[in-house]
Amino acid sequence: MKVVEELRYLVLAIQREGNRLLAAELRPLGITPSQAEVLRVLRDHGPLTLNALGGLLVCETGNSPSRLVDRLVAQGLVKRGIDKVDRRYLALSLTAEGRALHRRIVTAENRLHRTMSTLVAGQPLDETIATLRAVADAFPAGAALARRRDPEYDHALAQER
């Protein structure tokens, strides 16, 4: 098996299993890993339009995450306002329940992170991250991650409109 092919299958395997573990941790909270990512991004990056939210999500890269947000609104975790000046834009933000749930999500995610930490113990983690970043940065989903790291980005977003 070619080396990059093994890389591809390893990434697939880890993503699947990590997602299963996280889903199991989050199930008692009534949300899914993708929904948790939305809550996290909304919490960290203030009110966002749907497109801006999509630009910061790793899941659901190509599309507007309309339906993902729908379910969170239905659960009362996200508030979907409409921009007064330009009625095309949404103003998405967490409700009080959303913020409260986010704190419990962090706890659940930390349990997964502890498991992962034991698995990578003794491995060259920094080199691994660098390699994966080199791949991810070439794509929209990787760029979304980079934007989340960049504190300037929120200001640029705010300027834009």
Add this chain to the structure above:
Amino acid sequence: MKVVEELRYLVLAIQREGNRLLAAELRPLGITPSQAEVLRVLRDHGPLTLNALGGLLVCETGNSPSRLVDRLVAQGLVKRGIDKVDRRYLALSLTAEGRALHRRIVTAENRLHRTMSTLVAGQPLDETIATLRAVADAFPAGAALARRRDPEYDHALAQER
């Protein structure tokens, strides 16, 4: 952001984008990445029962891939036979069309692999793979990969029944 958390999101991003690229390569062939994985495993590991197939797949780890196989049977790419001695078991194998399509799949996958190779050029790929294997091997999906690498496994499977 914690290091293992970044790892988690990087893996997610790469899996998503890799899948999108591969899906685009495979679309002209009328199949999806998951379906391609089934064809590949069936080609490499001879006739399999549904459970044995599931044990070698990285996608669809927990379940029997009934419906995944359904579509391949409907397309005439996979033959679904029934074990004569124990009618609970399936005997899944490629049809002639399935084998022919597999050759075109390899070409499509190679295009993706060339793209990935340029992206990881200059990175410590071996260390990265070792790290990811350490994580993946702790899970069923990783074990599936390990079994695919192990030439003994097919014999063990055959012995079993």
Add this chain to the structure above:
DNA sequence: CGCAAACAGATGACAGGACATACGTGTCGT
């Protein structure tokens, strides 16, 4: 033998992702 337990697989239900397309709103050129 005869029936419960074990096992392989199928199916129902639901959330996700992806693509294409439709709809509503604002912008801009004329």
Add this chain to the structure above:
DNA sequence: ACGACACGTATGTCCTGTCATCTGTTTGCG
């Protein structure tokens, strides 16, 4: 002012992946 266009969002459709549950087959024990 108005009409084409651009843009943000919504929706239809398909396949996937997960869990739970169901069906049908074989095994094995009383």
